[in-house]
Amino acid sequence: MSGLLRTISTRTSLALRGPMxxxxxxxxxxxxxxxxxxxETIIGLGLFALAxxxxxxxxxxxxxxxxxKD
Incomplete structure (x- = not known):
């Protein structure tokens, strides 16, 4: 049980510290x-609208x- 708690606590502490x-x-x-x-602008806007x-x-x-409903 203590191994599970240790795993959970280390993972949550890494998440709470933020990115290094x-x-x-x-x-x-x-x-x-x-x-x-x-x-080029008209072609780009046209393709974007078509998409x-x-x-x-x-x-x-x-x-x-x-x-x-077949």
Whole structure:
């Protein structure tokens, strides 16, 4: 029983102490080397909208098929 309590206490004490290593994010604050043009921006936003709205549009277009209980 004391082995179990020792295991639990060491694991919880490590969790309560927090991480020993300080993590730093790699954030770059310089502007982009090549600015994006309007065509690249429109293509990127279009693909992003398609990825978000495409599956829900597919479900709504085929809702009658999903309602059937075969």
């Amino acid at each position: 290593i300080t993590q730093r994010a790699s954030v770059f604050t310089r502007p982009a080397k090549d600015p994006l043009g309007p065509a 978000i709205l495409g599956p829900s549009g597919w479900i709504l277009a085929n809702i009658e098929d999903y309602k059937k």
